[in-house]
Amino acid sequence: MNIVILDGYLVNPGDLSWGKISELGNLKVYDITPKELVAERVKNADIILLNNSIVAKEAIEKANNLKYISMLATGYDNVDVEECKKRRIKISNIPSYGTDTVAQFTFALLLEVCNNVKIHSDAVFSGDYTYSDKYGLPLKKQYELSGKTIGIIGYGNIGKKVGEIAKAFGMKVLAYRGENKGKIYDEEVSLEYLLENSDVISLHAKLTEENAEIINTKTISKMKNGVIIINVARGGLIVEEDLKEALNSGKILGAGIDVITTEPIQKDNILLKANNLIITPHIAWTTREARQRIIDIAADNIRGYINGKYINTIN
Structure with missing residues (x-):
């Protein structure tokens, strides 16, 4: 199971651990992913995680193995939800963390x-x-x-x-x-x-x-x-x-x-x-406590998906 995090720096600039997620598959973490590199970085992923990276239709079309997207945030307007629905790609978010x-x-x-x-x-x-x-x-x-x-x-x-x-x-x-x-x-x-x-x-x-x-x-x-x-x-x-x-x-x-x-x-x-x-520069959500909850809930979301029990899904 290949798991890719597109913009890990926002949630974990180095003061937290991705351990709970790395236990669930082969994890690759990118601190930041420019829009033009999203398609390349997700093309072999089974699961992707992101906060505010843009995952457009073009990137989803090239991601032949993609089955599940776990947001590292509550909002998901930066993902083409309709394209995911067509391809039966589940999306979950992180409610109530902040x-x-x-x-x-x-x-x-x-x-x-x-x-x-x-x-x-x-x-x-x-x-x-x-x-x-x-x-x-x-x-x-x-x-x-x-x-x-x-x-x-x-x-x-x-x-x-x-x-x-x-x-x-x-x-x-x-x-x-x-x-x-x-x-x-x-x-x-x-x-x-x-x-x-x-x-x-x-x-x-x-x-x-x-x-x-x-x-x-x-x-x-x-x-x-x-x-x-x-x-x-x-x-x-x-x-x-x-x-x-x-x-x-x-x-x-x-x-x-x-x-x-x-x-x-x-x-x-x-x-x-x-x-x-x-x-202020979009920092209302960035306490260490809130970011830790994001990682914990994301791990639970992915574990639920692997076990066939969808948690916090939005589609």
Whole structure:
């Protein structure tokens, strides 16, 4: 059984072990696989594992032995699922590995927007506070979360965890799962109600045709003045030009995002010209604990496949 990992560096940059997976077959690990090398590296594989490498139709067509794909992530929009279905190639993903980690990072971004801790720390280390004639040096306004309303778009495991933490801060929680889904949580409201009544809007939805670019000029216009936007889900949920304009006009008070439409970010990305914006390089999921869970669950997925018991399959 030939097992190939296309982008192992993302999950395991060297501080973890692939041992649980190497026990299951002949394992070959590539730290990074450029798009043009995917077909060559998977052509003799029975099983492939990947995080964000793109496995397109052309690569799948050339992989004559490929029977199973185990994602090293929850999302799988970078794999041609339809082509896998035609060829009866099973795909599994890694659910719930990063619930606590990503929820924690959500509030790291939100608290930085509200409290600007780094700017004020820099003022201390630079000497600005030492030589100030003021007791305290508030460089930017501070914003209290207690009593505010957070609107959570995408109310799966991570979204619900964010809601739990928000309530501990004294916030009211509104949630949106989609207009065509039956209401099963007390917090659930329509998208329009959420937009109009939230002080903070946090994105935790999968990227689908229905919610692509859900944050745009039209939806922003329905939001409160001075709203805060957080996105740790997918860059494609936001129209970046519209976010920049709303930040620069002051309609949106501030934003913290860990994902953008094209990654890594390009030097001409419009968001680099936005005010009051924090951008992190897609790291919300990368605690050691979360990455270890990815490896453990992936090993269980593969073992289940070998034994004819499919686990966490999406097709």
